[in-house]
Amino acid sequence: MSNAPKVDAADDLYDRDGYAWSKREADLLRQGRFAEIDIANVVEEIESVGRSELRAIVSSYRLIAMHLLKWQHQPERRTRSWRNTINRERGTLEIDEAKNLSLAARPLPLIDQAYRTARKDAADETGLPLSTFPETCPYTAEELRSRDFLPE
Structure with missing residues (x-):
């Protein structure tokens, strides 16, 4: 029972x-x-899980890209904290993409979405003009994911 x-x-x-x-x-x-x-609410909850997974991956790409931009455009201000944030988010991204292979297989739309915000965030945090940062993401998916990549 x-x-x-x-x-x-x-x-x-x-x-x-x-x-x-x-x-x-x-x-x-x-x-x-x-x-x-309760079919209607079960469907809504399942869709919500998918949206949450998507948001988490976009968020990781955003944080990685923002910190890489800061790293690249303000070398005199590089900190261990920036590097730690980049590596922590790469680890989070690796875990999230391993659980969401369909999203991991098509990262470019997610990176494009994340980069629009990352660019603005980098400008806000650095005080540099938005035009300092490329309009499209200068990093490949492999570079964003790689623990060995830092732009110079």
Whole structure:
């Protein structure tokens, strides 16, 4: 017997207690009680997971690109902290891409998206004019991912 409570369509568990809702839906799925599943919200949650994975990878590319731009355009201000941030984000990116092979296989649109913000962030953080930084990402996906690459 399931621990999942039998609920009717008027139940608002999804809005009241997301954790209890997710446990109930998982139990219903495991038991094959498909007619009782809150399909609309299950679909929304699955799509949300995909969006979160995408956001995480774009965020890592953004941070890596921003710090590489700072590294390249302000060599006199290079710090261990910048290098640590680059390497930490490369590690995070490696883990996230290993769990999301379809995103890892097509990095260029993600890099383009991330770079638009990275460029602005680098200008804000360095105080250099936005025009200092190339309009398109000067780094390849391999360079952004490689723990050995730092622009000089």
